[in-house]
Amino acid sequence: MYATERQGRIAEGIATQGRVSVVELASSLGVTTETIRRDLDALENAGLLRRVHGGAIAPRRASLVEPSLDERFGMAGTAKAAIAARALEMIGRGYRGAVLIDAGSTTGALATLLPGHVAENQANVDVVTHAVPIAHVLSAVPGIDLTVVGGQVRGLTAAAVGASTVHAIENLRSDLAFVGVNGISADFGLSTPDPGEAAVKSAIVRGARRVVVLADSSKFGVESLVRFGRLEDVDILVTDENPDAALARTLDEAGVEVWLA
Incomplete structure (x- = not known):
């Protein structure tokens, strides 16, 4: 699976579930945890997620986000x-x-x-x-x-x-x-x-x-x-x-x- 495909799957998981786990993604996508971490870094740089311990969450779930x-x-x-x-x-x-x-x-x-x-x-x-x-x-x-x-x-x-x-x-x-x-x-x-x-x-x-x-x-x-x-x-x-x-x-x-x- 190409990096763009993996990252698309990860972004889809964030959109539907609100958060993803490095270990679970590595298992389901058949790659190493290091590869998943690099994918998460790329997606965070694109503003599509926010890295947290063990995985990532949707940007709207950041600690200081508070809607009116x-x-x-x-x-x-x-x-x-x-x-x-x-x-x-x-x-x-x-x-x-x-x-x-x-x-x-x-x-x-x-x-x-x-x-x-x-x-x-x-x-x-x-x-x-x-x-x-x-x-x-x-x-x-x-x-x-x-x-x-x-x-x-x-x-x-x-x-x-x-x-x-x-x-x-x-x-x-x-x-x-x-x-x-x-x-x-x-x-x-x-x-x-x-x-x-x-x-x-x-x-x-x-x-x-x-x-x-x-x-x-x-x-x-x-x-x-x-x-x-x-x-x-x-x-x-x-x-x-x-x-x-x-x-x-x-x-x-x-x-x-x-x-x-």
Whole structure:
């Protein structure tokens, strides 16, 4: 197989799977790992991938890549709505409890569905959030008592961050926390590009009795700059596709339930 053919196969794998492994590519293409590494270097120089330990990932999965909230709402919108609806099964008929909703587009989809879900199930929920768009959606909704945690608002995500935000959340014990992620991987856990958002997410995870992560499959294998939680911190992962074998195995070992939307 010529180098151009190999590199075309590698680029196709990146486009469809989001990441590739040097060892797996060498085995499937019948060449040495050194040859694959040279191919990956050439493709990285062409801007088609980003090298990481043991392989490569799509350029959009780089550690500091963070789409705006508006861009996120436009990505996998149908999947996010389905994930949000599935996650709301945690709030059953007659539910009474405190729920902390993290900032993000999938958690935003959950907030949009929450008023109707609360009314249908005759639930009464104390909601806490640091996300301005979510607070706007849930203000003055019957059956929802809303508390908004303040702080410095990031323009990119419209979420409050900073020491005062973290301190306020650290003093809360929610029954449920719905958490968004930029990345979830077997090796690195839960991650996000911004240190300020990571600090808030970490406080949310530490303070919740049950942690429900909402993540579409594009987040699998992504390792953003800052880790804010381990897989062991998660009770339930709600997603739209089964994780790959390595991530599925690690989730199972960590005791995480995987719910498919």
